[in-house]
Amino acid sequence: MTAELVRGQNHPLSQVRLEIRVSAGRPVMAVATLGDESGKVPGVEWVAHPGVPTLPGLEVSRQAAADHRLAVDLDAVSAAVHRVSVLLALPTGVGGPVSFGSVAAPFVAVTGLDGTEVATYTITGLEAESAVVALELYRRQGAWKVRAVGQGYAGGLAELLTDQGLSQAHRLAAGINDAVVQGLARSVPAPPRTADGDRSRQAAASALGPDQGGSPYGAQGTPGGAGPYGSAQNPQGPAGTGYPPGATPADPDATQPTPTAPATGGSIDYSHPRRQNAAPPPPPPTAPPAQPGQPARPVAGDATGWSMEERLYNQVWGMFEDLARSTAAYRSAVDFADTRMEKELDQVLSDPRSRMGGQGDAAREAAQAKHIQLVDQAREALDRDLVQLGAEADVVEPALPAAYARWDSPVWHAYRVPMEMPMAVRLGDLTLPESDPLRIPMLVRLPLERGLWIDSGRSVSSDGSFADSHDLRRLAMESAVAHTARLLAVHPAGEFTVHVVDPAGSGARELAPLVRSGVLAAPPAVGAAGVAAVLSQLTERVDLVQMAVRGGMADSLPPGFDTAQQLLVVNDFPHGFDDRAVTQLRYLADEGPEVGVHLMMVADREDADSYGPLLDPLWRALLRLTPVPEDHLADPWVGHAWTYEPSLVPPGSQVLQQVLAHVAAARTKY
Structure with missing residues (x-):
């Protein structure tokens, strides 16, 4: 079972040989310090860093990287060590970001040697800090535990090390940074992006959100961590970006560039900061191969992920992204057709000789015919995409676990209380006017990163009916x-x-x-x-x-708390x-x-x-939901106003x- 920790939460460790994986989206330095019984670091020989990457029972990366893998053997550390702290810091003097507030929220996972996750932690809430204590492994009554810390320092690595009691903190921090700056020149670049329009599911998605995993939603629907949805009134971008779709790191310690926002009219990058490319490839499809020239037959769970739950979660993200892109292309084509027809009609009307008579009528008919042709071509392309997405939804929806499933799904009939918290929870469905009746599950990352507001005010639902105030409250x-x-x-x-x-x-x-x-x-x-x-x-x-x-002192809460x-x-x-x-x-x-x-x-x-x-x-701090269908949620990339439909129990059901x-x-x- 994987424990998804929040700041201050701890979790017991059943293994002593571990790997700590870090995904940051931008090159960061990874440092580990060993603390005594009081939590202090006695000297520089108790610090593993890029200049001295190996200590008994501990090994860190030799350079800055977007991804790190730290090896830990708790049985091999000295008996005087009671705490192992994992630190992340941004290198200085290399032209990169100067604070964690301007990069994607770092994601840290503690795993066994077989890759099985023990605990994960997404470090949110950082702003001006340039160094952070990500997590710590600590000894308590003869057993080891992991605690999510997330304590940031605006003064950088030197201030952090000073706070841990190291007397030579500033000199050591400068030496670590120098070693990293030299190592950056030897970094291996990431593979090039895939071609525009190539559908890929290699980047693992999260929330919202953006991030930001996640609840993934922000104020009145704006993204907050791990999710794709925003507010029609106040759309915001994702909390961070990760690798381009299809990219895999050439080396675990390689410095990875972060995708930048596309220029106007270019392709949209929907990559997500969490678990960008550390996950294994998707399983081979089990459905029969498609006929030549036909689209591939959809398979539930064909996205990247460590588990079927994560693969389905990422696949739902992919469906959302595909629908957003296809609809954006259709609307853009219609706008182009409208603009072209208006321009041609203006040219006809600007010439007095063609305003009247058969020549003018013929020109107007030609412009209108061209408009109809362009719109029909765009609709045909959209319909092809909708057919493929509908087929994918038909196989994905029945495969969703209870946390992701509708209340009318048969999976609830076999429901048992889970042993661990899922990645996300379904709070409803999303659709666009052009895609009806296709519905995309609205998944919000857990634990919730923001509250929920169920709006009981008077409203006009998406079908045009006016909801009575008393009925809306009910x-x-x-x-x-x-x-x-x-x-x-x-x-x-x-x-x-x-x-x-x-x-x-x-x-x-x-x-x-x-x-x-x-x-x-x-x-x-x-x-x-x-x-x-x-x-x-x-x-x-x-x-x-x-x-x-x-x-x-998170372990010192009152008994029975x-x-x-x-x-x-x-x-x-x-x-x-x-x-x-x-x-x-x-x-x-x-x-x-x-x-x-x-x-x-x-x-x-x-x-x-x-x-x-x-x-x-x-109100801005809460994710606004409605009891009736309403188009008030907007994605941050193309600004679609998505219609939200709540997840309600079917009438008469006892589920x-x-x-x-x-x-x-x-x-x-x-």
């Missing part, structure tokens, strides 16, 4: 319950705790499945007193974890909220996700207009109750 709560149940279902027993705030009790009917099944931490809180109690509990939890992590991910579902905001409660809610939205406290709000933004711009940061019963039973055993 549908919004049903959507929130379905999303909450899915999040509970995809987490291992005891690793996801749900709190509900329903001040006026208006959501009692929709919340009944969660209440009856016993999966909530406590009954829904009602009234102003209930709101205050729950918010105080969770804000204190955030404060406590932050202090423990920043003080390097609930280390599970926390979700707070808020209904009917701002009813029952005073100014203090609103401030606490904003704090949870901003600081909570980093320490495992997430927010799901069911609210109409207009209801909170009395607060003015005070709450604007709150929600059955899944919640399994979750409740597992919680009891846990």
Whole structure:
């Protein structure tokens, strides 16, 4: 089982011979320090770096690279060593980036010698820092553990080493940088890009997001880590870029260039920063080969990845990218045809001799006929792509695991509480007007990197029907319950705790499945007193974890402390909220996700207009979802406004109750 860590989280190590893999998207220096019982580094002989890459039980890369593989044998390190810290730093004086805020979020994986992942960590939240403690392996009561640290230093490697107690930190940092600068000249370049238009699935995708893995979505849908979707109002680019599709590093230590944004009119690079090319090639197709001249028959899981789950996740990304590109090409062709026809008609009308009579009519008919021909050709090409994508969707959808599947999928009938958290969770579907009825699953990376906002305001759905305010509030709560149940279902027993705030009790009917099944931490809180109690509990939890992590004492949390991910579902905001409660809610939205406290709000933004711009940061911090189909999500590359459709339980289905019963039973055993 792979543990996907967040900052401050730790995980036991069952192996002593390990490999630590780093993917950064840009050349970085990898350094490892050995610490004594107090965590301090006694001297330079306790540091493995490009100039001295080998120590007993430890070996690092000899130069800066976008990818690193560090070898660790914990049995071979000295008995005086109690901590092994993995440091990443940007080289100086080579014209590269000066801070991690301008590069892709580094991804670190601890694996066994057979490549099996033990724990992974994506280092997010860095800005002006140029050096970071990625993670540490530490000895505790005779056993070894790994902890995700993510502590950055704006003063660079010298400041980091000084903080670890090394008296000669500045001299050593300068020597390491000099060794790396000399090594950069010997770096092996990456292979060239593949030809434009060549479909490739070699770059592993994540979130959002962009990154940024991931929840992959940003404010009102803008990307945030691991996902492809943005906001029609405020589209943003991905958090980082990785290798071009099809590229593989020629050498593990080779310096890899980062793709740059294409010029206007050029091809779009959809590569992703995580696991760019470290994954194995996709398995050979099992379907019969296609006839000559026909497109290849789709196979579920034909993307790159370490597991079938990851291959399916990346394949869904590929389908999204292909649909975005095909639709962009079609729309561009239609725009060109419109512009050409207008130009030809203007030329006809500009000549007084051709305005009247048969010559003018013939010219207009010719321009219109050419327009129809160009549009038909573009539509024919789009239809070919849609047929291929539809065939791929037909084989991918039935193969998706529960976390990625629709509620009407048969996979839920065999549902069992998982032993580990999946890479992502499905929150709905995405489509474009030209591609209907093709649907692309909307997958959001786990753990969530931002909260969710289920918009209960008055809205016009994509089919043109006007939704009543009362019906929208009811549908919004049903959507929130379905999303909450899915999040509970995809987490291992005891690793996801749900709190509900329903001040006026208006959501009692929709919340009944969660209440009856016993999966909530406590009954829904009602009234102003209930709101205050729950918010105080969770804000204190955030404060406590932050202090423990920043003080390097994550293992010293009180006995019985609930280390599970926390979700707070808020209904009917701002009813029952005073100014203090609103401030606490904003704090949870901003600081909570980093320490495992997430927010799901069911609210109409207009209801909170009395607060003015005070709450604007709150709404921007959340991923806006709707209870009815609505075209409010936009991808950052070509700016399509995608129609989002929520993932709801089919009417009359008992799947929600059955899944919640399994979750409740597992919680009891846990």
